[in-house]
Amino acid sequence: MAELPPLIDMSKMSSAKDIPIKLGRQVSSSLNSSTSPTATFQSPSNSFSGGERHITNQRELKPFNREEFRILLLENVNQSGKEILNAEGYQVESLKSSLPEEELIKKIRNVHVLGIRSKTKLSEKVLKEAKHLIVVGCFCIGTNQVDLEYAARAGIAVFNSPFANSRSVAELVIGEIIVLARQLGDRSNELHKGTWNKVSAGCWEIRGKTLGIIGYGHIGSQLSVLAEAMGMNVIYYDVVNLMAMGTSRQVPTLKELLGNSDFVSCHVPELPETKNMIGVQEFEWMRTGSYLINASRGCVIDIPALVNASRNGKIAGAALDVYPSEPGGNGDYFHNELNCWAEDLRSLKNIILTPHIGGSTEEAQQAIGVEVSSALVKYVNSGVTLGAVNLPEVNLRSLTLDETNHARVIYIHHNVPGVLRKVNEILGDHNVEKQITDNKGDVAYLMADISNVLSSDLKDIADQLENLSSRILTRVLY
Numbered sequence: 001m002a003e004l005p006p007l008i009d010m011s012k013m014s015s016a017k018d019i020p021i022k023l024g025r026q027v028s029s030s031l032n033s034s035t036s037p038t039a040t041f042q043s044p045s046n047s048f049s050g051g052e053r054h055i056t057n058q059r060e061l062k063p064f065n066r067e068e069f070r071i072l073l074l075e076n077v078n079q080s081g082k083e084i085l086n087a088e089g090y091q092v093e094s095l096k097s098s099l100p101e102e103e104l105i106k107k108i109r110n111v112h113v114l115g116i117r118s119k120t121k122l123s124e125k126v127l128k129e130a131k132h133l134i135v136v137g138c139f140c141i142g143t144n145q146v147d148l149e150y151a152a153r154a155g156i157a158v159f160n161s162p163f164a165n166s167r168s169v170a171e172l173v174i175g176e177i178i179v180l181a182r183q184l185g186d187r188s189n190e191l192h193k194g195t196w197n198k199v200s201a202g203c204w205e206i207r208g209k210t211l212g213i214i215g216y217g218h219i220g221s222q223l224s225v226l227a228e229a230m231g232m233n234v235i236y237y238d239v240v241n242l243m244a245m246g247t248s249r250q251v252p253t254l255k256e257l258l259g260n261s262d263f264v265s266c267h268v269p270e271l272p273e274t275k276n277m278i279g280v281q282e283f284e285w286m287r288t289g290s291y292l293i294n295a296s297r298g299c300v301i302d303i304p305a306l307v308n309a310s311r312n313g314k315i316a317g318a319a320l321d322v323y324p325s326e327p328g329g330n331g332d333y334f335h336n337e338l339n340c341w342a343e344d345l346r347s348l349k350n351i352i353l354t355p356h357i358g359g360s361t362e363e364a365q366q367a368i369g370v371e372v373s374s375a376l377v378k379y380v381n382s383g384v385t386l387g388a389v390n391l392p393e394v395n396l397r398s399l400t401l402d403e404t405n406h407a408r409v410i411y412i413h414h415n416v417p418g419v420l421r422k423v424n425e426i427l428g429d430h431n432v433e434k435q436i437t438d439n440k441g442d443v444a445y446l447m448a449d450i451s452n453v454l455s456s457d458l459k460d461i462a463d464q465l466e467n468l469s470s471r472i473l474t475r476v477l478y
């Protein structure tokens with residue numbers, strides 16, 4: 001097999017000596033990810049064709065010196081994800097927990113790719129230190145832990161896995177509905193302590209009861225199907241008008257949902273509008289003796305209000321999987337130092353407290369590992385942003401093995417007038433074979449394949465693009 005030079009990422013290199021002379025090539029597996037929240041429901045492992053026809057003579061572009069290309073995975077990312085990244089020949093360091101801010105800042109300075117789950121806070125302060133970082137993979141659904149706007153302005157793409165753990169969360173909630181209705185947590189705890197307490201008072205079947213779902217997206221709608229299969233009636237409230245699954249019914253207001261539900265389950269993202277969405281007023285609107293479940297984000301429930309509602313008998317039970325403050329790793333953390341009301345919560349009757357395990361199943365973690373790592377590899381090697389949550393989704397068909405003198409230019413820039421003209425002046429000595437550009441807010445993403453390029457031209461092209469005032473990040477893949 002003939003040898004091709006590798007991808008060069010000029011802006012993230014510390015010096016010209018970092019530019020590799022040559023690297024071997026492989027035919028890529030053409031993995032792609034279907035990470036758009038609006039994509040149809042599919043098993044992630046089946047959804048990697050990404051709309052591009054499988055090209056057998058696809059030319060694989062590679063990052064600069066792959067031995068120097070550093071990937072840091074935090075929070076115990078699944079082995080399936082590590083294997084995909086290891087197979088690319090990158091240096092992969094994997095840690096079991098998240099890192100405190102100072103340690104994270106030290107580590108992030110040297111990495112090109114970062115993989116996290118829900119606990120690692122990537123604030124502007126942290127991302128500012130990430131001088132080499134080109135992409136973050138959130139091995140989960142939520143991306144609220146990342147300052148997405150700052151990341152975009154710094155040219156750092158962010159990917160997630162929008163629905164690979166949705167089913168796991170929905171199944172957990174179904175289990176919790178029955179556990180709450182039958183007070184199983186309390187009965188089990190009592191018997192663990194040696195107390196036989198056979199009661200039926202306040203214990204119910206779920207058949208014929210009404211489940212109110214707040215947020216009817218990937219998880220809420222899965223839950224709807226499962227709940228109906230178990231004989232429940234389902235109503236839902238969402239800010240968007242959404243098609244009902246089965247015989248469920250959308251209600252126009254949160255108040256109407258709360259007043260008509262025996263069980264309420266929250267499945268909204270963390271947003272300013274969803275903070276303390278269930279507070280004192282909302283508990284008043286709930287039916288007396290109803291149950292509340294939250295496996296979305298901790299900030300959605302006003303916990304002191306929940307404690308009161310439980311103590312005064314307004315609600316008959318609750319299940320919480322998420323909390324405003326969560327520890328970075330496993331250990332003895334659930335006390336008042338972490339959240340000032342932790343002891344109050346622990347003292348309540350019929351309350352299930354789980355350590356953010358909604359998406360923690362073998363199936364979900366395996367699928368997320370494959371999906372997110374594949375998106376990272378595709379982004380690093382070919383610049384394709386399909387599924388990115390903070391950059392425009394841009395795709396360009398792959399180069400082929402006979403396009404040996406072609407290079408791919410990626411230019412992430414401020415979305416201001418006149419940039420295309422200037423970029424094309426720079427690329428003008430070469431034939432622009434294909435080009436695509438799109439923007440998301442203030443940030444635009446341009447990708448162009450140019451031909452008649454010598455490896456000696458690459459640095460000059462990258463330097464000229466880097467010198468444009470609109471520049472955020474330049475990558476030249478060759």
Ligand SMILES: NC(=O)C1=CN([C@@H]2O[C@H](COP(=O)(O)OP(=O)(O)OC[C@H]3O[C@@H](n4cnc5c(N)ncnc54)[C@H](O)[C@@H]3O)[C@@H](O)[C@H]2O)C=CC1
Pocket residue numbers: 037141142162163165166169214215216217218219220237238239240267268269270271273274295296297321322356357358359360
């Ligand atoms: N406990 C766990 O382990 C997990 C928790 N999650 C959390 O669950 C959340 C929901 O996940 P998905 O269903 O996949 O998200 P999604 O984006 O598919 O659905 C969220 C729905 O909430 C609606 N919504 C947004 N703001 C609203 C508001 N103010 N009032 C009513 N509806 C509103 C949206 O229109 C959307 O239909 C995620 O954002 C994540 O934070 C996700 C996976 C695992």
Ligand SMILES: O=C(O)CCC(=O)C(=O)O
Pocket residue numbers: 117118119139140141142143165359360
């Ligand atoms: O499993 C995790 O670490 C996070 C799950 C979650 O909350 C998410 O996917 O948004």
